[in-house]
Amino acid sequence: MARVVVDVMLKPEILDPQGRAVAGSLRRLGLTGVTDVRQGKQFIIDLDGVVEGARLELIETLAAELLSNPVIEDYKLQVIEDPA
């Protein structure tokens, strides 16, 4: 069994109004020194078997084209074999 965690985040040059709203709320609720907040998505995918070779390549492609929008988002993929 394996777990793949895909974090999807707006590219740094793309404005993030949700993140900006969260930053404003954090400041209003007393948190000082907030310089930036970005809000993204996280997908946790549980799979049978091992993730390597062609299967890992397919997951990379799906993360880049299905789970994220390559025009405005970056993704980060992490494979955890045998998650607790």
Added chain:
Amino acid sequence: MARVVVDVMLKPEILDPQGRAVAGSLRRLGLTGVTDVRQGKQFIIDLDGVVEGARLELIETLAAELLSNPVIEDYKLQVIEDPA
């Protein structure tokens, strides 16, 4: 400078229709062995100074009550001092 990463995920006992839809798409696009997909949110908060003591406690409270909905969501908080 410090970075706080807050991952917010639906509690395991709460149905996740978005995750289920993603699981269906992954399977249709040829990924075998998918047993479960959960979709959550990720907040990346950049802050001046260090995160410890009362400030860390405030961030924990805000993560539990502003960034997540404690009725249906769990959160995971990670502090990264001096992110690259």
